[in-house]
Amino acid sequence: MEVLMIFAIGILFTVSTYLILTKSLLRVVLGVLILSHGAHLLFLTLSGLKTGAPPLLGEEAGSYTDPLPQALVLTAIVIGFGITAFMLVLAYRTYKVHETDNFDELRGSDDD
Numbered sequence: 001m002e003v004l005m006i007f008a009i010g011i012l013f014t015v016s017t018y019l020i021l022t023k024s025l026l027r028v029v030l031g032v033l034i035l036s037h038g039a040h041l042l043f044l045t046l047s048g049l050k051t052g053a054p055p056l057l058g059e060e061a062g063s064y065t066d067p068l069p070q071a072l073v074l075t076a077i078v079i080g081f082g083i084t085a086f087m088l089v090l091a092y093r094t095y096k097v098h099e100t101d102n103f104d105e106l107r108g109s110d111d112d
Contacts, residue, residue, distance in 0.1 A: 001049055002045060002049055005041060005045045005049065006045065008041065009038050009041050009042050009045065012034055012035070012037060012038030012041065013035065013038045015031075015034055016031045016032070016033075016034040016035035016038060017031070017035075018031070019031030019034065020032065020035070023102050023103045023104055024101050024102065024103075025091045025094060025095070025101035025102075025103065025106075026091055026101055029084065029087045029088060029091055032083075032084070032087065033080070033084050036076070036080040036084075037080075039076075040073045040076060040077065040080075043069060043072070043073055043076075044069055044070070044073055047066065047068075047069035048066075050065055094106070
């Protein structure tokens with residue numbers, strides 16, 4: 001199972017790197033979003049893909065799963081959602097003002 005997750009993480013990192021290096025502003029935002037999801041999967045995979053009982057009081061179980069990586073990834077997902085929403089609004093405003101999302105056209109010239 002971990003080998004499959006490693007391949008999925010590699011594909012997500014590859015696609016996100018390609019999208020970040022393009023000249024379109026919206027593709028860069030999507031690339032950052034995919035990169036954050038790949039990092040979440042990487043963190044959960046590095047913490048170990050285990051099956052176990054939840055740590056409840058009153059029940060005896062042999063092995064418990066560690067809830068800390070799941071809580072950290074959940075927090076990172078919420079923060080990533082806020083950052084993605086901000087980047088989308090910023091990209092929309094940039095498109096409305098400059099009527100383009102191409103980085104070469106947004107850069108301007110040396111005379112400006």
